Amino acid sequence: MDEAWTALALTLKVAGWATALNLVLGVGAGYAFSRWRFPGRDVLDALLTLPMVMPPTVLGYYLLVVIGSQGVVGAWLLQNFGIRLIFTWQAAVIAATIVAFPLVFKAARAAFENVDPQWEDAARTLGLGEWGIFLRVSLPLAWRGILAGLLLAFARALGEFGATLMVAGSIAGQTQTLSIAVYEAVQAGQDDTANFLVMVTSLVCLAVLLSAGRLVPGRVVARG
Amino acid sequence: MWRQRTRVNAGLPMFPSRQMHSRTALFGRLTKAVVAAGLGLLHLGVQAADITVSAAASLSNALRDIAPLFEAAHPAHKLRFNFGASGALLAQLTRGAPVDVFISADQETMDRAQAQGLVQAAQRRNAVSNLLVVVVPAAGDSSSKPANPSRPLAVPQPSSPPKTLNDLAQPAFARIAIGLPASVPAGRYAQAALEAAGLWAAIAPKTIGAHHVRQALDYVARGEVDAGFVYATDAALMAGKVKVAFTVPTAQPILYPVATLAAGPQAAQGVKFVDFLFTRAAQAVLAKHGFGRP
Numbered sequence: 001m002d003e004a005w006t007a008l009a010l011t012l013k014v015a016g017w018a019t020a021l022n023l024v025l026g027v028g029a030g031y032a033f034s035r036w037r038f039p040g041r042d043v044l045d046a047l048l049t050l051p052m053v054m055p056p057t058v059l060g061y062y063l064l065v066v067i068g069s070q071g072v073v074g075a076w077l078l079q080n081f082g083i084r085l086i087f088t089w090q091a092a093v094i095a096a097t098i099v100a101f102p103l104v105f106k107a108a109r110a111a112f113e114n115v116d117p118q119w120e121d122a123a124r125t126l127g128l129g130e131w132g133i134f135l136r137v138s139l140p141l142a143w144r145g146i147l148a149g150l151l152l153a154f155a156r157a158l159g160e161f162g163a164t165l166m167v168a169g170s171i172a173g174q175t176q177t178l179s180i181a182v183y184e185a186v187q188a189g190q191d192d193t194a195n196f197l198v199m200v201t202s203l204v205c206l207a208v209l210l211s212a213g214r215l216v217p218g219r220v221v222a223r224g
Numbered sequence: 225m226w227r228q229r230t231r232v233n234a235g236l237p238m239f240p241s242r243q244m245h246s247r248t249a250l251f252g253r254l255t256k257a258v259v260a261a262g263l264g265l266l267h268l269g270v271q272a273a274d275i276t277v278s279a280a281a282s283l284s285n286a287l288r289d290i291a292p293l294f295e296a297a298h299p300a301h302k303l304r305f306n307f308g309a310s311g312a313l314l315a316q317l318t319r320g321a322p323v324d325v326f327i328s329a330d331q332e333t334m335d336r337a338q339a340q341g342l343v344q345a346a347q348r349r350n351a352v353s354n355l356l357v358v359v360v361p362a363a364g365d366s367s368s369k370p371a372n373p374s375r376p377l378a379v380p381q382p383s384s385p386p387k388t389l390n391d392l393a394q395p396a397f398a399r400i401a402i403g404l405p406a407s408v409p410a411g412r413y414a415q416a417a418l419e420a421a422g423l424w425a426a427i428a429p430k431t432i433g434a435h436h437v438r439q440a441l442d443y444v445a446r447g448e449v450d451a452g453f454v455y456a457t458d459a460a461l462m463a464g465k466v467k468v469a470f471t472v473p474t475a476q477p478i479l480y481p482v483a484t485l486a487a488g489p490q491a492a493q494g495v496k497f498v499d500f501l502f503t504r505a506a507q508a509v510l511a512k513h514g515f516g517r518p
Binding site: 064068069070084086087169170171172184186187188189190 | 309312314315399406407433434443448
């Protein structure tokens, strides 16, 4: 059952990286959308939310076309740096990051929109710069909402399957995440392996949910 | 009531209220779809003449071409296909998938189905033969690329297509697509050939597993791998994008057995389709796709 632990470690690594990247990307985009109006804002908003509603296979195909070694970005990476992304765990991170992005983006945007502008104005009158206001006023006030989004994103990244399978393949120890290992075991009729993997996956998901409950306690309790 | 709703929105402000309207519209459409699907399910119950065929992925194009011929000859029957890796199809059968005809790309998978009493052994026949080949991306693609993602500049570039299995052991072939041996016959044939040549240990770490043979073909066609093991019939489908480097010698000939299922809801009708596969018309289509006679 070593394979299961390897798959678990890889899954946590991929989901962890995806969540960390989304902490920067999602929070940044969420803040930008909550504070500034610019042309094409609605269209961009829809585009950034698309990964949440689109079938992962569609997303996987787009990724394949873009970062594949014959794709626009992929060909450039290959020619200039000799990097092939497809079939690497980094490709799995890219897929998971994009799939989970809207969860952080939407949560962060809503959280920032809920921050009372009076606090920020007060900080401004006291001479704090915009960057300082973001770091010391807006972010701490919005943090709970963002954290909830990050946890959802982590959970979503843990379970990512379709897009990951398409761009990262299923290489044991390198790109074979838990969900892909389960699929493969079932395809091969290896029910014992599948059962064990399913147990591990269920326990991990349960642990994530329980720790989510601890990290983000009920609104009433925290506000009261 | 309204108050409650706004409170819900305040708690979960992920969806602006503008979307609420489109969500109700969507919900209406969903309800219609569910009702339609339910009716369709009932309809399926009375459609007694459908024959469900689970067949190896490599047969998909040929069988889709044969289907209209069969349906013209047997107007009362409609064919429904379920393509996949033979091992994956067997896993479905083991779990009770309602299938009438099973065609696997190897004897081993059919043997296992027979050992479990899933197929009518007396009906088993070999339908077609095939060849295993190594394909490389069509000229100009992989030949100019550094192959190893981590240390690209240190790695020699594939200068020419491989001529034998031995050539695949060269560092220039850093990624080799192969069907996952646990469920894909093409992968098992490839593994057996590499083992026979004493190369499996050297090449296994470089393999990229595919869930069916057509996926391995796709990996080569996209230039994501330097070479791949597929059937000659698969390679012919993407002649513009992949090039056959050489034919892989296999210990036993690659023969596709076909049999009707013991528990198939329409297995009796399935026999008609099995028989049809051996008619001149069907064999001509199979030959056109590059399959050999068994």
